Amino acid sequence: MNALFLAFAYLRHNWARALILVVAGALILSVPVVARMLIGATQDSLTARAKATPLILGARGSQLDLAMGALYFTDDRAEPVTMQAAEDVWDSGLAVPIPLLTAFRTGEAPIVGTSLDYVEFRGLEIAQGRMFAVLGEAVLGAGIAAQLGLGPGDTVISSPENLFDLDGVYPLELRITGVLAPSGTPDDDAVLTDIKTTWVIAGIGHGHDDVVTPDADGNVTADAALVQFNRITPDNIDSFHFHGDPDDYPVSAVLLDPHDDRSALILRGRYLDPDSPTRIVRPDAVIGELVERIFRIRSLLDAVMVIVGASALAAMGLALFLAWRLRAPEMQTAFRIGAGRLAIARLAAAEIALLLVAMLALAAGIVLVVTSRGDGLVAWLLALGR
Amino acid sequence: MITRLLAAFLILLAPLARAQDRPVVATVNYPLAYFTERLAGDAVEVLFPVPDGVDPAFWRPGIADIATIQQADLIVLNGAGYAAWTTRASLPRSRLVDTSRGLQDRLIETETVTHSHGADGAHSHAAVASHVWLDPALAMVQADAVAGGLVRAGLLAEDSAGAALDPLKADLAALDEAGRAAFAPHAGQVILASHPRYHYLARAHGVEVSALDWGAGEMPDDDQWRALSALVSDTGATLFLWEAAPPPDAAARLAELGLTGVVYPSLGWAPETGDFLSAQHDALAAIAAAGG
Amino acid sequence: MIRLTDLRFAYPGGGFALNVPDLAIARGERLAFHGPSGSGKTTLLHLLAGLMPPDAGRIEIDGTDIAALPDRARRAYRAARIGFVFQNFALLDHLSARENILYPCRIGAGLRLTRAVRARAQALAEACGIADKLDRKPASLSGGEQQRVALCRALVTGPGLVLADEATGNLDPATRDLILDLLFDRVREAGATLITVTHDHAILPRFDRAVDFADLTGAAP
Numbered sequence: 001m002n003a004l005f006l007a008f009a010y011l012r013h014n015w016a017r018a019l020i021l022v023v024a025g026a027l028i029l030s031v032p033v034v035a036r037m038l039i040g041a042t043q044d045s046l047t048a049r050a051k052a053t054p055l056i057l058g059a060r061g062s063q064l065d066l067a068m069g070a071l072y073f074t075d076d077r078a079e080p081v082t083m084q085a086a087e088d089v090w091d092s093g094l095a096v097p098i099p100l101l102t103a104f105r106t107g108e109a110p111i112v113g114t115s116l117d118y119v120e121f122r123g124l125e126i127a128q129g130r131m132f133a134v135l136g137e138a139v140l141g142a143g144i145a146a147q148l149g150l151g152p153g154d155t156v157i158s159s160p161e162n163l164f165d166l167d168g169v170y171p172l173e174l175r176i177t178g179v180l181a182p183s184g185t186p187d188d189d190a191v192l193t194d195i196k197t198t199w200v201i202a203g204i205g206h207g208h209d210d211v212v213t214p215d216a217d218g219n220v221t222a223d224a225a226l227v228q229f230n231r232i233t234p235d236n237i238d239s240f241h242f243h244g245d246p247d248d249y250p251v252s253a254v255l256l257d258p259h260d261d262r263s264a265l266i267l268r269g270r271y272l273d274p275d276s277p278t279r280i281v282r283p284d285a286v287i288g289e290l291v292e293r294i295f296r297i298r299s300l301l302d303a304v305m306v307i308v309g310a311s312a313l314a315a316m317g318l319a320l321f322l323a324w325r326l327r328a329p330e331m332q333t334a335f336r337i338g339a340g341r342l343a344i345a346r347l348a349a350a351e352i353a354l355l356l357v358a359m360l361a362l363a364a365g366i367v368l369v370v371t372s373r374g375d376g377l378v379a380w381l382l383a384l385g386r
Numbered sequence: 387m388i389t390r391l392l393a394a395f396l397i398l399l400a401p402l403a404r405a406q407d408r409p410v411v412a413t414v415n416y417p418l419a420y421f422t423e424r425l426a427g428d429a430v431e432v433l434f435p436v437p438d439g440v441d442p443a444f445w446r447p448g449i450a451d452i453a454t455i456q457q458a459d460l461i462v463l464n465g466a467g468y469a470a471w472t473t474r475a476s477l478p479r480s481r482l483v484d485t486s487r488g489l490q491d492r493l494i495e496t497e498t499v500t501h502s503h504g505a506d507g508a509h510s511h512a513a514v515a516s517h518v519w520l521d522p523a524l525a526m527v528q529a530d531a532v533a534g535g536l537v538r539a540g541l542l543a544e545d546s547a548g549a550a551l552d553p554l555k556a557d558l559a560a561l562d563e564a565g566r567a568a569f570a571p572h573a574g575q576v577i578l579a580s581h582p583r584y585h586y587l588a589r590a591h592g593v594e595v596s597a598l599d600w601g602a603g604e605m606p607d608d609d610q611w612r613a614l615s616a617l618v619s620d621t622g623a624t625l626f627l628w629e630a631a632p633p634p635d636a637a638a639r640l641a642e643l644g645l646t647g648v649v650y651p652s653l654g655w656a657p658e659t660g661d662f663l664s665a666q667h668d669a670l671a672a673i674a675a676a677g678g
Numbered sequence: 679m680i681r682l683t684d685l686r687f688a689y690p691g692g693g694f695a696l697n698v699p700d701l702a703i704a705r706g707e708r709l710a711f712h713g714p715s716g717s718g719k720t721t722l723l724h725l726l727a728g729l730m731p732p733d734a735g736r737i738e739i740d741g742t743d744i745a746a747l748p749d750r751a752r753r754a755y756r757a758a759r760i761g762f763v764f765q766n767f768a769l770l771d772h773l774s775a776r777e778n779i780l781y782p783c784r785i786g787a788g789l790r791l792t793r794a795v796r797a798r799a800q801a802l803a804e805a806c807g808i809a810d811k812l813d814r815k816p817a818s819l820s821g822g823e824q825q826r827v828a829l830c831r832a833l834v835t836g837p838g839l840v841l842a843d844e845a846t847g848n849l850d851p852a853t854r855d856l857i858l859d860l861l862f863d864r865v866r867e868a869g870a871t872l873i874t875v876t877h878d879h880a881i882l883p884r885f886d887r888a889v890d891f892a893d894l895t896g897a898a899p
Contacts, residue, residue: 116478117480130449
């Protein structure tokens with residue numbers, strides 16, 4: 001007790017030194033744990049979303065790009081395919097195709113154009129407001145809503161640049177009608193809208209003042225250089241229309257929800273032809289491969305952690321030793337007063353024990369905080385790849 | 387006593403509860419609502435939210451209407467450009483049936499709008515006639531699509547769908563037969579119509595239609611009468627289809643031009659009397675009675 | 679009664695040797711050693727405290743030859759029976775004045791911090807006039823106050839022998855006299871023997887006996 005009392009008094013007196021030691025020690029202890037945990041949770045998150053997505057249909061090319069783009073809306077998305085791909089699956093009656101167009105963004109957040117089926121497929125719930133109902137409406141993921149401080153009634157504007165190099169792209173104001181409940185997935189950080197709205201952003205659909213006059217043959221020709229609307233309102237929504245064959249409209253990827261295993265197998269068989277411009281990937285397998293890679297990185301990370309941790313501990317031991325050496329006169333006094341070696345050792349042990357307890361407590365606190373925000377951090381980590 | 391009253395109350399409530407529990411099928415016009423009712427009977431609740439007096443082809447639902455329709459277990463669309471709001475609303479693709487998707491090569495184009503947007507170059511909008519159900523053969527394809535949609539959505543067993551589809555198709559075939567017979571005296575001739583709704587009816591029965599655009603149930607003005615008169619002398623038409631019952635004065639004036647007027651409801655909304663079949667049979671009977 | 683007989687000590691490596699043929703100090707006596715630096719005064723003090731064993735000879739204190747005691751017993755003896763006052767006070771910065779006074783009882787071999795010890799510490803502090811400063815850290819005390827704390831610490835265990843190494847060397851004359859008064863009074867109250875080492879000839883007359891180290895050892899450095 002006396003040793004603990006004296007050690008505590010010493011540490012309290014030299015609190016700054018003790019604090020640095022405790023923080024450094026806690027970091028040495030917690031960083032490997034936190035890193036392992038985040039990698040584990042990232043793996044789980046990656047795998048969970050991949051497992052929840054049976055098949056993805058998209059352009060032939062990098063399977064990983066296709067899967068990452070369709071699952072996490074990352075920048076490395078595959079070449080777009082056409083809506084025909086989704087319609088073919090629809091006509092096959094083997095799966096529900098859910099088209100995704102992820103080429104646009106507003107600020108940092110991806111705009112995900114899709115159908116209401118996506119919301120059902122992912123089990124997303126509206127926490128505030130309502131689902132998008134007409135062109136120009138969008139709902140926000142919980143994360144991006146909190147980050148931007150936006151809610152129903154606010155607006156966001158699509159960024160003018162896009163990754164398709166499509167002509168006619170212009171910023172479109174999206175009206176926010178609702179905010180989704182947090183799901184701990186990349187959907188939290190996305191702006192969800194109808195795929196038709198993203199086709200408007202792509203310039204395939206547009207609205208303008210109706211200035212048409214029929215000619216002698218009954219054909220009507222609109223004046224050139226019409227002013228297009230960059231905001232869809234109840235007043236102008238009726239002027240919005242789409243050009244060309246809907247089957248030719250672009251989609252980044254099509255999520256497939258097969259009716260059963262047999263349907264999935266048949267569908268996969270149909271897209272095996274290497275000459276076909278489209279292919280089906282199993283996200284489970286693709287992401288599984290990625291996760292294996294992460295596993296390999298993890299063992300490397302473990303080795304690095306051990307080396308760095310050992311060096312840091314050695315440095316800390318040295319710091320403690322030097323600090324102890326500085327106290328030689330004090331120990332000399334204790335010795336003259338009648339303290340035995342054991343008493344002095346107990347004093348040192350008590351100090352180290354107190355420091356260790358504080359380090360462990362702080363490390364546990366760090367781990368707890370990270371654990372409680374694990375989902376958000378993992379989502380953030382995954383979002384870094386965008 | 388109280389228990390018995392409560393039990394009686396609950397028994398009375400039961401059908402109400404069942405009605406609420408029934409799956410909902412939303413439709414965009416009367417023919418599709420009729421087909422759905424014929425096929426599924428009481429198994430589903432047919433939702434046709436267009437208010438009275440509004441042409442479903444041009445109806446613009448409010449957000450609340452769209453939200454209700456989004457919740458439906460099946461949403462039956464006419465396609466062919468009918469109810470343009472469906473192209474601007476967000477509807478769940480997995481629960482949509484486009485009943486004219488199988489008819490793309492049989493649609494009739496009406497007019498083309500060309501316009502340009504600055505450097506984009508010019509582009510065209512092809513418009514198509516949308517009242518496909520007035521051709522019984524196309525109506526059969528639509529009925530097939532409705533049945534397929536009901537089965538796929540799990541609202542109807544495949545065999546019960548088949549069992550209900552056969553008599554419906556037989557009825558439509560009979561209607562086709564009756565149509566052919568009624569229009570036979572006018573084969574190759576031009577008939578006139580108060581509204582541009584009858585492209586498919588005319589094509590189905592081998593006649594040509596030239597349409598005006600008169601206000602339904604209104605007395606046309608003098609200009610409109612003059613235009614009609616010119617049309618009669620150009621085409622030699624003798625048959626005139628009213629979309630809705632005309633004012634008596636108008637019927638009399640039409641007769642003065644040597645035209646036989648027959649009310650042929652376009653059926654976008656429910657007829658005042660009868661149903662999809664009987665309303666058309668009545669009209670065909672009147673056409674047959676008018677003769678050549 | 680303290681008796682040193684044929685006491686010899688040399689630091690390893692040579693260069694300095696201590697040789698005390700015979701010295702007797704009565705119980706309660708106040709003795710001052712003086713002499714030039716490096717003559718071995720502090721070394722003798724350390725031998726008396728049992729901090730190190732002599733090379734030869736005896737150090738009898740009340741009949742016990744502490745030179746012959748094993749290490750552990752010598753430590754316990756030192757903790758219980760000897761009080762130390764240092765020239766530089768040797769207080770611990772991180773402890774309050776009170777805790778500095780109680781320190782020997784917390785760390786000394788075989789000692790316990792009892793209620794009686796606390797009461798004694800309080801009484802000593804009051805006697806030394808620092809009762810109102812017991813909660814302060816040494817850094818906030820003056821040199822005289824610090825030495826009073828050190829004095830209390832040396833006496834808190836109730837030692838029979840108080841060893842003072844230049845205890846007033848760092849103090850101005852007024853403070854020095856005050857501290858000496860306190861030291862003499864407390865030692866007398868405790869019935870303890872006081873042995874001090876000093877360069878300060880001005881204070882020698884106040885002691886019962888002043889011993890010139892050159893006379894004592896007869897050895898030139």
